[in-house]
Amino acid sequence: MAHLIAPSVLSCDFANIQRDVEMINNSEADWFHVDIMDGVFVPNISFGFPVIKAINKHANKPLDVHLMIVEPDKYIEEFAKAGADVLTVHYEACPHLHRTIQAIKAAGMKAGVALNPHTPVSLLEDVIEELDLVLIMSVNPGFGGQSFIQNACKKVAQTRLLIEKSGSQAKIEVDGGVNLQTGKLLLDAGADVLVAGSFVFNSDDPSSTVSALKSM
Ligand code: DX5
Ligand code: ZN
Numbered sequence: 274m275a276h277l278i279a280p281s282v283l284s285c286d287f288a289n290i291q292r293d294v295e296m297i298n299n300s301e302a303d304w305f306h307v308d309i310m311d312g313v314f315v316p317n318i319s320f321g322f323p324v325i326k327a328i329n330k331h332a333n334k335p336l337d338v339h340l341m342i343v344e345p346d347k348y349i350e351e352f353a354k355a356g357a358d359v360l361t362v363h364y365e366a367c368p369h370l371h372r373t374i375q376a377i378k379a380a381g382m383k384a385g386v387a388l389n390p391h392t393p394v395s396l397l398e399d400v401i402e403e404l405d406l407v408l409i410m411s412v413n414p415g416f417g418g419q420s421f422i423q424n425a426c427k428k429v430a431q432t433r434l435l436i437e438k439s440g441s442q443a444k445i446e447v448d449g450g451v452n453l454q455t456g457k458l459l460l461d462a463g464a465d466v467l468v469a470g471s472f473v474f475n476s477d478d479p480s481s482t483v484s485a486l487k488s489m
Contacts (some may be wrong), residue, residue: 276460276488277303279337279446280479281470283319284417290324293474294331300483304337304359305466306448311342314366315415322355329356337466339387340359341414342366344371350351353380361385361446364392372405374403385446389414390422394431401426402442405434406466411459412449417470426462433463457489 274330280302284471285293286329297305312318329336335358335450342348345362346369352360360382367373370386377384385406390413397407409432411425446466447459456467469486476482 274487275487276489277444277466278483279304279306281306281308281417281448281468283308283350284470284474286474287320287479291325291331293479294328296479297483298331298333300336300480301487302483304335305332306470307336307338307357309338309340309342310415314335314343314363317415322351325352325357332356333474335359337361337385337446337468338409339385339468340366341387345381346376349373349376349380349382355381358417359383359385359406360388361406363387363414364388364396365389371400371403374400378403387414387448388428390424394428394435397432397435398439401435401439401441401443404441406444407436407445408448409464410444410449411447411451411455414449419450420474421452421455423458425449429459429462429464436475444476451486453489455483456486460489468481475478 310317310319337359338357359378374384383405387408414420445464448468451469451471
């Protein structure tokens with residue numbers, strides 16, 4: 274299957290959010306990547322439910338919501354209502370991860386788990402069969418525009434092996450510092466979904482940049 278592209282709206286122009294959503298709608302992008310930061314789990318605050326609902330009103334592609342928050346269980350229903358199609362929580366924020374995954378699915382969404390750069394892939398061994406998505410962070414979460422951590426390629430390959438061994442249907446997504454160069458390395462390592470924020474929105478022609486990422 275061809276890989277998917279998920280532009281991160283964290284890098285869009287928030288004063289022109291509808292314009293940027295339409296750009297993604299009309300591009301070759303597959304998903305909207307929506308980053309939620311709480312200022313506790315990560316040292317930054319992004320946006321909350323009113324903004325997600327506004328994006329969802331105009332978006333004609335699935336919302337891939339990446340929660341960088343503590344205690345995500347409290348808000349699972351609310352994210353479903355706001356329009357999330359895929360809901361990804363961080364391994365590091367979930368002491369009862371299995372329960373959290375079940376709750377996401379019970380709310381009608383696909384369930385993802387994200388791993389920070391220091392968190393080994395092997396920690397997903399006992400939940401991999403339950404997952405729809407594994408998100409490998411290739412930067413420390415919290416900000417767009419950071420440089421790519423090369424070790425992510427090794428982790429993608431390890432995740433691919435784990436998925437094959439377990440028979441899981443999970444997709445592998447990578448987030449942080451993705452461009453044409455790092456994107457190619459990640460696809461070669463076995464990635465299915467590439468998130469790209471600054472590379473898309475800081476380019477002269479964001480829609481063509483999405484096409485370039487899609488046609489790699
Ligand atoms: C970082 C976020 C990313 C961010 C990626 O914490 O999870 O989704 O928007 O931005 P770039 O592509 O600029 O690294
Ligand atoms: Zn993200």
